[in-house]
Amino acid sequence: MCSFVRVLVTITSILVTFELARANPSQHEMLVERMAFWESKAALCKAGAFNFPTKSTTDPAQPCDDGDMTMFNGLFCFAGDERGCQGVVDAQDPDTGQGQWFRSPRIRLLGHNDCGNASFSPDMALGVQLYLVKTGDAERAMKWAKWLDSLSGWGLAWFCTEQWG
Numbered sequence: 715m716c717s718f719v720r721v722l723v724t725i726t727s728i729l730v731t732f733e734l735a736r737a738n739p740s741q742h743e744m745l746v747e748r749m750a751f752w753e754s755k756a757a758l759c760k761a762g763a764f765n766f767p768t769k770s771t772t773d774p775a776q777p778c779d780d781g782d783m784t785m786f787n788g789l790f791c792f793a794g795d796e797r798g799c800q801g802v803v804d805a806q807d808p809d810t811g812q813g814q815w816f817r818s819p820r821i822r823l824l825g826h827n828d829c830g831n832a833s834f835s836p837d838m839a840l841g842v843q844l845y846l847v848k849t850g851d852a853e854r855a856m857k858w859a860k861w862l863d864s865l866s867g868w869g870l871a872w873f874c875t876e877q878w879g
Contacts, residue, residue, distance in 0.1 A: 757769060757770040757771075757778075759777065759778030759780050759783070759818065759819075759820055760777075761777070761778070761818075761819055761820035761823055762819075762820075762823050764801075764804050764819040764820065764823075766780075766783065766787060766797060766798075766800065766801035766804060766818065766819055767783065767786065767787060767790055767795070767797055767798060767801060768780045768783050768818070769782075769783070769786075776828075776829075777820075778818070778820055780817065780818035780820050780821065781817050781818070781821070781827065781829050781831070782817065782837060782838070783801060783805070783817060783818040784801070784802055784805045784815060784816065784817055784818060784834070784838040784841045784842060785837045785838050785840055785841035786798070786841065787799075787801030787802045787805070787818075787841060787845075788802050788840065788841025788842055788843070788844035788845045789841060789844060791841075791844060791845045791848050791849070792844040792845070792847070792848045798845075799845060799848070799849060801818070801819060802815075802841060802842060802845040803845075803851075803854070804819035804822070805817070805818055805819050805821075805822050805838075806822070806854060806857075806858070807822060812857065812860070812861040812864070813854065813856075813857030813858040813859070813860060813861035813862075814834075814858075814861050815834055815838065815839075815842055815858060816833050816834055816838075817833060817834060817835070817838055821833060842858065
């Protein structure tokens with residue numbers, strides 16, 4: 715939970731600083747300084763050919779704390795960080811053409827979430843939706859919509875194939 719709060723505070727700080735810099739050009743130096751600080755602290759997950767923003771982990775058995783990164787990468791994307799946009803893109807399965815999204819590109823490569831919970835969730839869907847609003851990527855949106863439509867959920871919204879009871 716602390717990582718979640720830290721990321722939200724960082725994103726909020728960056729957005730507020732952007733607004734200050736736009737309103738007052740003398741704030742530009744502060745923005746550059748804060749961005750450099752953020753860049754020096756940003757954790758990245760390396761998985762296959764992917765290199766995407768993630769949360770830090772101290773568990774050597776878990777290379778990345780990336781279980782919520784499609785949501786966070788959607789937030790980064792919406793805030794203007796292209797790495798976040800690419801992280802969302804890379805979390806969608808390109809091979810099947812079905813449009814299924816996963817919690818992160820690494821989890822997509824695995825084909826399941828190695829932490830034991832669902833491969834995707836409504837929180838992740840919010841990150842995807844932010845990405846779609848920011849980029850207008852209608853092709854990925856349509857693939858996802860068709861894939862979602864193929865899931866049977868007795869009238870309930872489903873975002874992954876796992877059923878939890």
